[in-house]
Amino acid sequence: MxxxxxxxxxxxxxxxxxxxxxxxxxxxxxxxxxxxxxxxxxxxxxxxxxxxxxxxxxxxxxxxxxxxTAGEEVMQSLLPVLDDFERALTHIEDDKEAEELRKGVLLIYQKLLTTLEQKGLSAIEVNSGDTFDAEDHQAITQIPAPTDDMKGKVIDIVEKGYKLGDKVIRYPKVVVGQ
Structure with missing residues (x-):
């Protein structure tokens, strides 16, 4: 055991x-x-x-x-008013009898433009002869170029373009030489 x-x-x-x-x-x-x-x-x-x-x-x-861009919608609705002012100023300049009217319209236009610029609106600079760029311009039509060096370039600016800050709110509408 x-x-x-x-x-x-x-x-x-x-x-x-x-x-x-x-x-x-x-x-x-x-x-x-x-x-x-x-x-x-x-x-x-x-x-x-x-x-x-x-x-x-x-x-x-x-x-x-x-x-x-809070005011973008308001700015876009005011752009046609700016265009109308510019058209009115070009037509009034031809009429010498309406000098006082031209001064008044010019004063209102400048005041409106200054106010909008203070809020961040700026015009996009485009000149005749600039090279057309589809990212920067909106081509509304093409016409035969008056000279060979104007082919693919901006011939006429139909409507100005505008930016609000860094954002383009309306592209310039241009006529391009073909």
């Missing part, structure tokens, strides 16, 4: 050691699980934080753009 007892004694400590090792492994896996969960939560938090920062930047940029 003593041999059996010895075997039992020997076997029993091995079982106890295995149980201790199993509990340590369970504890390590539980600790590892917690660390993994913590890492996942940190990653989720960082992604959410970055997304929120991007949202703040995007909305502030959109707000700035909105303020820059």
């Amino acid at each position: 003593s041999k059996k007892n010895k075997k039992q004694e020997v076997v029993e400590p091995q079982v106890e050691e295995k149980e201790v090792e199993d509990t340590q492994e369970n504890e390590l896996t539980a600790e590892e699980k917690l660390q993994e969960e913590l890492a996942k939560e940190k990653d989720k938090f960082m992604r959410l934080f970055a997304e929120f920062e991007n949202y703040k930047k995007r909305t502030s940029k959109e707000r700035v753009e909105l303020f820059k």
Whole structure:
């Protein structure tokens, strides 16, 4: 019996050691699980934080753009009025009897133009002889060029173009030599 007892004694400590090792492994896996969960939560938090920062930047940029071009619709509706003033001034200049009328119309036109320029409106400069660029001009028609060097160039400006800040709100309408 003593041999059996010895075997039992020997076997029993091995079982106890295995149980201790199993509990340590369970504890390590539980600790590892917690660390993994913590890492996942940190990653989720960082992604959410970055997304929120991007949202703040995007909305502030959109707000700035909105303020820059808030008057765009109003400016576009006033552009035909500017065109009418310019047409009136070219026709009044021919009539010498209407000198006082011309001065009054010119004064109102300059005041309106100054006010709109203070709000960010600027005319796009285009001259006859400039090279036609489809990104900067709107061709309304093509006519035979009076000379060979005027082919592909602006012959006449039918309507001025305007920018509001850096944004083009109306492209200049031009006649192009063919």
